[in-house]
Amino acid sequence: MASPDSDLDDERSVTIRCQDNSSVGVTFCDRFSFDADSVHYAVELRAPGLSARVNEVVAWIWDGDLTTFLEELAADYRGWDGERSWQTNDRDLTVSAVFRSGGYVGLTWTSRPWPHAAGGWGASVTTWLEAGEQMTSLAAEVRNFLTGGQP
Template identity: 35%
Template sequence: MIQVRVGSNQDFLRLTADSTEDGPPRCLLAELQLDGLSASVLLAQHYATGFADLAEFFQEHGDDWRGWDGVRTWESLEKELRIDASHQSGHVQLRVTLQRFRPDWGNDGWTATGDLTIEPGEQLSRIVQDIKVLVTGS
């Protein structure tokens, strides 16, 4: 089972790939852990690209570790996970949103949002490499 932790020891987004076969994962488990909050959703891969766009999203931040303007956003196929990234005060700030929709009458599901801070040097480089391994399965 391949896992990637994005954030600190206490506050993090953990992505876990299914390990049923070799190659890219068919789904990812996204778990958000913050002080007093724990939420998780299962993400289905895009049939054509898998999770390659997630790796590209983090690679952009690694390439631009000195900073960028505005907010960059990645969203899963079914919109269960959204990551908004900005560069503020010399750090990479991630706003992570997990949500689960329920088609039941009168029940819209739930949403959990939290902020994570990443150091733009070694920590970000490690995350970029780990996510590449996660989404390729090797």
């Protein structure tokens, strides 16, 4: 389940925990912006035996929006066939979604910083959430994080 977290510096973050295994999760944190055209943030993936972090994922205002993708998944709470996916313009963060019976959405979060560099790396984790309220809540929390709380 997604949950906004605050540390002593009052920095915003969003943590998505897998409903099936709470030790599997994704955290969006360390948001900053140089200008009005983009938002930069870190993404941390974790699972038993895995800890990976990409320090600077960039969301451009003209890119397809992650929150729009999540909102569309939440709106289709009755399910869909196949896999849906979204990625950043730089392809350093990809999210794939599948629907399983019982009303659950599997989100596979894949980080591949510097995807064209020699010796690059990649890591993935899958979080399972309820298709309705948990997906709607996740979309709202990610939107709040990416916009810095601005409407």
